[in-house]
Amino acid sequence: MQLSVKDGAAGLSARTLADLRDNEEAMLDHIELPSDFALRLMELGFLPGHAVAAAHTAPGGDPRVFRVDGGEIALRRETARHIFLRKH
Amino acid sequence: MxxxxxxxxxxxxxxxxxxxxxxxxxxxxxxxxxxxxxxxxxxxxxxxxxxxxxxxxxxxxxxxxxxxxxxxxxxxxxxxxxxxxxxxxxxxxxxxxxxxxxxxxxxxxxxxxxxxxxxxxxxxxxxxxxxxxxxxxxxxxxxxxxxxxxxxxxxxxxxxxxxxxxxxxxxxxxxxxxxxxxxxxxxxxxxxxxxxxxxxxxxxxxxxxxxxxxxxxxxxxxxxxxxPPVWTRRLDGIFLHPVWGPLVFLLVVGAVFQTIFTGARPLMEAVQAGIGNSGQWLRGVMPDNVLRSLLIDGIWSGVGAVIVFLPQILLLFLFIAVLEDSGYLARAALIADRTMARAGLQGKSFIPLLSAYACAVPAIMATRTIESKRDRIATILVAPFMTCSARLPVYTLIIAAFVPDKPFIGPFVYTRAAAMMGLYVLGFAAAVFTARVLKSSILKSERTPFVLEMPAYRMPTWNSIGLRLLDRTKAFLKRAGTVILGVSVILWVLCSVPMVDGHAPPIEQSLAGTLGRTIEPLIKPLGFNWKIGIGLITSLAAREVIVGTLGTIYGMEPDRDAAGLQAALHRDLTFGGALALLVFFAFSMQCMSTLAVVRRETGGWKWPAIQFTYMGVMAYICSFVVNRIWG
The missing domain is CATH 3.40.50.300 (P-loop containing nucleotide triphosphate hydrolases)
Structure with missing residues (x-):
């Protein structure tokens, strides 16, 4: 919430969930995944403008647990790469 | 209001x-x-x-x-x-x-x-x-x-x-x-x-x-x-720790198997004594006729041999329920996800496969949540490899008869528990291997995403666990009262004909013996004799039936000794044969209910036929190899 919100076009260098460091928090921007799956993620709280933080990682580094909207959701890296974050 | x-x-x-x-x-x-x-x-x-x-x-x-x-x-x-x-x-x-x-x-x-x-x-x-x-x-x-x-x-x-x-x-x-x-x-x-x-x-x-x-x-x-749930985060710090996490996972699993083996024993012995004594009492009060033989040698020893395993199965379900209700299972799924991904299966396949540890039938029904049809069929095809609770009596019987009980991993896990764990791993490995083969050939498809919610840890309540255990008991007794009872009666008839002077013939000469000896050449290379052969035939109905069948066969033998099934089994199997039998049960598809549910879920006989054949061939080849090496 404390981060500023900008609606700038996401460039190629846009960060994704996969780039989050441990315990780092960021703001979600958009999801580039098939709509059925994107909707499911949105139902779980991955909504534009919502805060997300990286939490525990499974032994071996993948999948990873993300804290979003009061819940903890595990995603694989291959999915996290398609969930984009807002620039600071 | x-x-x-x-x-x-x-x-x-x-x-x-x-x-x-x-x-x-x-x-x-x-x-x-x-x-x-x-x-x-x-x-x-x-x-x-x-x-x-x-x-x-x-x-x-x-x-x-x-x-x-x-x-x-x-x-x-x-x-x-x-x-x-x-x-x-x-x-x-x-x-x-x-x-x-x-x-x-x-x-x-x-x-x-x-x-x-x-x-x-x-x-x-x-x-x-x-x-x-x-x-x-x-x-x-x-x-x-x-x-x-x-x-x-x-x-x-x-x-x-x-x-x-x-x-x-x-x-x-x-x-x-x-x-x-x-x-x-x-x-x-x-x-x-x-x-x-x-x-x-x-x-x-x-x-x-x-x-x-x-x-x-x-x-x-x-x-x-x-x-935020502080305790959940603290616990996850341990359970999902790169080093402690997998260690705790192994420790939990080890403890489960050790308890299943040793913790259930007093209860199992009590049940066994109860069945044995009541059988003896019935033998004493009933006149010596066909009815007494049917009741005691057929039903009592057949159904009784299986019922003995109820405490053990309940203990397994107790552990599964506690792990599930506490929220740990979701963490286990997370830890296992990489393995699943390597097998080409998606995260959603994990939950059905986990529930297949209880029984493949609900597991196969649980695959309905998988949207991708190819992934769903792959999961259905590999689910019966997971060690279901019906295999538990078979494994326990053979392991207890052939594996000496010695400390294995430290003073906590003994060789028998370790052998049991090994069989669970074997089933899981077979499932992963088969999934891998299927997903890289006939069921190739794009990888589907994995999303898993991590629930907060919760204290399981006796109320919910008790209900589930009761449910399991009912299901188990129902099976003992229908399938196993039915097979025991049929088997008793097959063992009693043709009559010789109004008495049952020596078991080799009975119809069941003839059947067993007919297939003996086929199973000899695996280290099994005709008695085991009869068990293999009857266990096509359900895996644990073989325990009841052996109970009936040995019950019909005149020189039956008091040491029970384990000792009797020792006369009929070598160590290599016993290992081969374990491997055979780990791989082969001996469950009518599963075949029926696969037919219903896939809409035809094609997939159940493929599954039955594949698993049967795999069981035969692997048992053959095992018997060759250790026989």
């Missing part, structure tokens, strides 16, 4: 059409809906107690639970527990089922008279949007905010009264786990139920709009988000 201030229920203003309590002839049908992990089933179990049954409607895609809530002085209310959903947009199959049931479109089931929506009170913003979808149905609705104890403990709060005003339906804050406030749900079930007051609802298929609505509603009703 006037005196409910103490139980956290809020009154609503007099509503539009109040539906009178139903007439005596028609029982009210109430659907329980809610997001996953909101505690629907816990509430359902609390309300129905022992008056529930698992119903499986033909042609639908998900299992429902039907039950009855019984209230003194009222008519019973039929309850239906629906699969967990976040919305009523029928996208996936689960959602479609919930949608159809609520709209009365489900064949064989009338439209529900009312809906109970169960939400997790610790996470209203994620769970409230579902209420909007439900309210749009215009059915009498009761909103239950579950996990009140968690909410309080973590410093959260909500004004139930204003939430009820915002939603236009009664709301109650309860804890299905502790039973707090459950009486208010009962009162709703039996009282006059009302159509919701019209309130402003968001456009249902606009998710951000639904979220905004949810936020506004929870703000208006003074919802105070609880603090």
């Amino acid at each position: 006037s005196d409910c201030h103490d139980c956290g229920i809020a009154k609503t203003a007099p509503a539009l059409g109040v539906v009178p309590p139903p007439k005596a002839t028609v029982q009210r049908l109430v659907a329980i809906v809610g997001p996953p992990n909101s505690g629907k089933s816990t509430l359902f179990n609390r309300l129905t107690g022992l008056r529930q049954k698992v119903a499986n409607f033909p042609g639908v895609t998900v299992e429902h639970h039907l039950g009855k809530a019984h209230l003194p002085g009222h008519h019973d209310v039929d309850l239906i527990d629906l699969p967990g959903v976040y919305s009523l947009q029928p996208r996936s199959e689960d959602e479609r089922v919930t949608f159809d049931v609520l709209n009365g479109k489900k064949a064989g089931l009338r439209a529900p008279d009312a809906v109970v929506v169960v939400l997790d009170s610790t996470n209203l913003s994620r769970h409230l949007p579902l209420v909007a979808s439900i309210l749009s149905l215009r059915l009498p609705t009761f909103v239950v905010l579950n996990m009140a104890d968690d909410l309080r403990q973590r410093g959260g709060s909500v004004d139930v009264e204003s939430l009820a005003n915002e939603l236009g339906v009664p709301v109650a804050l309860i804890s299905a786990n502790t039973g707090e406030g459950v009486s208010s749900v009962l009162r709703f079930l039996t009282g006059g139920i009302a159509i919701p007051k019209p309130v402003e609802l968001p456009v249902l298929n606009d998710l951000p709009a639904c979220r905004q609505w949810a936020r506004r509603v929870s703000d208006e009703s003074g919802y105070n988000r609880p603090a």
Whole structure:
């Protein structure tokens, strides 16, 4: 919430969930995944403008647990790469 | 609903059409809906107690639970527990089922008279949007905010009264786990139920709009988000630790197997003594005739040999239930995900495969949540490799007979428990290997994503665990009373004909013996003789039948000794043969129920035939190799 919100076009260098460091928090921007799956993620709280933080990682580094909207959701890296974050 | 201030229920203003309590002839049908992990089933179990049954409607895609809530002085209310959903947009199959049931479109089931929506009170913003979808149905609705104890403990709060005003339906804050406030749900079930007051609802298929609505509603009703679950995070720091995590995982599994072996023994010995003594007593009081032989040598030794394993199976289910209810299973799924991904299976396949440790039949039904058809068939095909509880009696019998009990890993895990663990790993490896082969050949498809919610850790309650154990006991005894009893009787007949001077022939000369000796050349290379052969034939019905069969065969033998099955088995199997038999049972598809459910789920005999053949060939080849090496 404390981060500023900008609606700038996401460039190629846009960060994704996969780039989050441990315990780092960021703001979600958009999801580039098939709509059925994107909707499911949105139902779980991955909504534009919502805060997300990286939490525990499974032994071996993948999948990873993300804290979003009061819940903890595990995603694989291959999915996290398609969930984009807002620039600071 | 006037005196409910103490139980956290809020009154609503007099509503539009109040539906009178139903007439005596028609029982009210109430659907329980809610997001996953909101505690629907816990509430359902609390309300129905022992008056529930698992119903499986033909042609639908998900299992429902039907039950009855019984209230003194009222008519019973039929309850239906629906699969967990976040919305009523029928996208996936689960959602479609919930949608159809609520709209009365489900064949064989009338439209529900009312809906109970169960939400997790610790996470209203994620769970409230579902209420909007439900309210749009215009059915009498009761909103239950579950996990009140968690909410309080973590410093959260909500004004139930204003939430009820915002939603236009009664709301109650309860804890299905502790039973707090459950009486208010009962009162709703039996009282006059009302159509919701019209309130402003968001456009249902606009998710951000639904979220905004949810936020506004929870703000208006003074919802105070609880603090993050500190204990869950602390525990995850250990359970998901790169080093401690897998170590704890192995330790937990090791402890489970060790306890299954040693902890169940006194009970099993007691059951065995009970069956043995009652058999002896019956033998003494009954006249020596065909009936006595059928009852004691056929049924008592056949069914009894299997019933002995009930305590062990219950112990296994106790562990599974505790792991599941505490929330640890989700972490185990997370740890195992990489392995699943390597096998080409998606995360959603993990839950069915885990439940296949209990039984492949519900596991195969659970694959209905997998959207990708190819992934679903792959999961169905590999599920029977997972070590189901029917294999437990077979494994225990053979291991106890052939593996000496010595400390193996430190002083905690003994060789027998380790051997059992090895067999579980073997089944899992076979499943992963087969999935890998299938997914890189005939069932190739794109990788499907993995999403898994990590629930907060919770203390399991005896109530819910007890109910499940009771359910298991019933299922087990039913199987003993039908399949195993039936096979025992048929086997006794096969062992008793052709009669010689009015007595059963020596078992080699009986019809069963002839059958066994006919297939003996085929199984000789695996290290099995004709007696084991009879067991292999009868266990085509169900795996544990072989234990009953051996019980009957040895029971019919004149020189039966008191040391029981294990000692008798020692005469018929070498060490290599015993290992081969274990491997055979790990791989082969000896379960009619599974084949039947695979046929139903895949819509034909093609896949069950492929599965049966593949597993049979694999079992034969591997047993052959094992017997060659150690025989």
